[in-house]
Amino acid sequence: MSSIKGNSINSDALTRFVKAIAVVVSATLAGCQSFDQSTQTVERPSLKLTKRIPQEPLWLKEKPLPAAPQDVWERMRQGFQLQEGVGVNPRIEQQRLWFASNPSFLEGAGERGSLYIHYIVERLEERHMPLELALLPVIESAYNPMAYSHANAVGLWQFIPSTGRYFNLRQTRAYDGRRDITASTLAAMNYLTRLHDMFNGDWLLALAAYNAGEGTVSRAIERNEKLGLPTDYWNLPLPQETKDYVPKLLALSQVVMTPEAYGINLNPIANEPYFETVEIKQSMDLSRVAALADIDEDEMFQLNPAYKQRATLDGPHTLLVPTSKAMLLTTSLSNLKPEELVSLRPNKAVFDNVASTTPARPARKYRVKRGDNLTLIAKANKVAVKDLQRWNKLSGHNLKAGQTLVMRDTRKPITKKATTYTVKKGDSLYIVAKRFNVGMQHLKRWNPKSSKALKPGQVLTVYKPH
Secondary structure (H helix, E strand, O other): OHHHHHHHHHHHHHHHHHHHHHHHHHHHHHHHHHHHHHHHHHHHHHHHHOOOOOOOOHHHOOOOOOOOOOEHHHHHHHOOOOOOOOOOOHHHHHHHHHHHHOHHHHHHHHHHHOOOHHHHHHHHHHOOOOHHHHHHHHHHHOOOOOOEOOOOOEOOOOEOHHHHHHOOOOEOOOEEOOOOHHHHHHHHHHHHHHHHHHOOOOHHHHHHHHHHOHHHHHHHHHHHHHOOOOOOHHHOOOOHHHHHHHHHHHHHHHHHHOHHHHOOOOOOOEOOOOEEEEEOOOOOEHHHHHHHOOOOHHHHHHHOOOEOOOEOOOOOOEEEEEHHHHHHHHHHHHHOOHHHHHOOOOOHHHHHHHOOOOOOOOOEEEEOOOOOOHHHHHHHHOOOHHHHHHHOOOOOOOOOOOOEEEEOOOOOOOOEEEEEEEOOOOOOHHHHHHHHOOOHHHHHHHOHHHOOOOOOOOEEEEEEEO
């Protein structure tokens, strides 16, 4: 019994052992099979992925650049660099209060500067200079290129004669480079850059030196060094004008940053070039060139104020003209015949007489020059050829150099009809003058109380030829 029972136990154990081995083998085979399947499921998608169009990861795509400002004022604000670390300063607050109390000053300067600001901002950006410097002509000249100071400083940037000559601004009886818009702007930037380098990259000291001279600022620094006092701009013993100069610019830039907060209306200025340079090959009268290219005379003088006799004498053989008229002027000049070009030359004896519109003037005389003919002389003096022939008893068209002609004024007085115009948002004196095709100085004279920046709803009187 015992042996049978023992054999039975052994048999059962063997059976259980075999089953265990079978389970292990099955599990192993199942594992291998699942491994193969998993491998296959990974490989199938990988084959499909290779057929897809590769895509850039989202984080590698370039972000679109922000749109350029439409208004030069906004472009200027984006380039301000001098406000950092200024904080609350009573000297700045005092100047800011003045601008807020005299809104017409900045508004008027902005109107005058609308012809030049874009050019100045672009030149500053090219040199990576603070765009607050585009406001410096507001402080210096109220953006009037004809401004003249008691110290004989002239132009937008108020160069005195010696400093102007040092920076290659030529000054003669007929031409003053200190009034030249482009030449004086480049000279001012060269001067400011030189001062910036001289005072170790401190713009406030550079600006103080621009006002008082580098010698004055250097001596003030040396004095404070000897006394063990701070040598930054705010602690220097400088003339009162220079003490106010930098705070004025900083206060002005704060006002321009948020003009509405100070009750100031800055009319938008298009963020595009206002003028272009046109090369000329001979001396020309600005009024005649303006007529040729349909440019307002006042605008021509404002863009070319360096020509003191209103003719391109002694200056560079270039003119600044509105961008919209540059192509017309270039084409017109290239199409003129040599004898027609003569009529554009400055001729003071003739031109002074043409300028008046008063009827019944006494007879005047004109001496014929080489290249003159009756047609050109008649056109320059706005008279008829037949009248020239009648006044001088000429039977034909032949003239001789040196011959004297008599001229009389046959024009009738111009009558003008008064009309009114209600100012709209965005209007300026210049825009209104252009709309009615009248001179801006005439518009100011007709509306003496409107010399400051216009406001919507304001009524202007305009006299149009009738």
